[in-house]
Amino acid sequence: MKYGIDIGHNSPPDTGAVGIKIEDRLTLDVGNRVMSKLRALGHEVIPCRPARSTSVTNSLLQRVNTANTNRVEVFVSIHFNAFNGQANGAEVFAASDNGRRIAQPVLNEIVRLGFFNRGVKSGSHLYVLRNTNMPAILVECCFVDSPRDMNIYEPEATANAIVKGLTGQVPSTPVNAVPDEEMNTDTSVLRLQRVLNQLKITDRNGRALVADNMMGPATNSAIVNFQNIAGISPTGVADTNTWNAINLILAKRIVRPNHAGGPVVRYLQYRVGATVDGVYGPMTEAAIRAYQRQNGLLADGIVGPATWQRLIG
DSSP states (O other), X not given: OEEEEEEOSOBTTBOOOBSSSBHHHHHHHHHHHHHHHHHHTTOEEEEOOOSOOSSHHHHHHHXXXXXXXXXXXXXXXXXXXXXXXXXXXXXXXXXXXXXXXXXXXXHHHHHTTTOOEEEEEEOTTOHHHHHOSSOEEEEEEEETTOHHHHHHOOHHHHHHHHHHHHHSOOOSSOSSSOOOGGGOOOOOHHHHHHHHHHTTOOOTTSOOOOOOSOOOHHHHHHHHHHHHHHTOOOOSSOOHHHHHHHHHHHTTOOBOTTOBOTHXXXXXXXXXXXXXXXXXXXXXXXXXXHHHHHTTSOOSSOBOHHHHHHHHO
């Protein structure tokens, strides 16, 4: 398949919205990831963003001409929204039936990341959709001025969602990204010690571990502490179940209220001072909201990238 990928704006005087984050920076990051991933899957990609423009109209004209001249099969324009700081969610615009058929799975994948579903909408008023000769969509990934959206947003996950929506798959190995920690196979003592320190798990004396790559009493006791928190048999041995729990926590999955998540939720409960039972109920939600307020985060009870960053870096 030949895709025309249009990284929205980024061609002064055609510049994007500014909110908590800057649209131009987000579209550039996500767009480059999308192009790399599509190429890794064997597709041809035509970048449609102009290097320079004389006006916004000229910028839009160049994007359309690039797609039409290269006879791309699908045109995808990547954007981020902004409104009043309250609106949130993802939406995808299309101007034809074929465009809408492409738009729906892309929206579905983005919504799976935790964003509100604003729907597939008519884009017949949008220049790049109205003037391209092939099925075309314009993706509004989320709102740059929404604290809720910016707490959830993560560029690698967003790019994966767009690519999976377009093709039904993503590269087996992330492109230009840190591999998913859930798949990390490093079970060395040195990594174990560093990870337990990262997770704020101390030894039996309440001390951080010395990362010396030696399995001694202090490291054994820290493993026991982690196993008790994660609900694993406290053997003091870093077995498969222990590493699976560690890597799942490090994967920083988005966690929402009423999410029964076993070791991940138990770890979150430990960190925010809630009863450790592995069930994300009202008391846990209240404790997480309190933690978020204390750390200057949006207190929505959703453990997204910003909250994970504060918890474990």
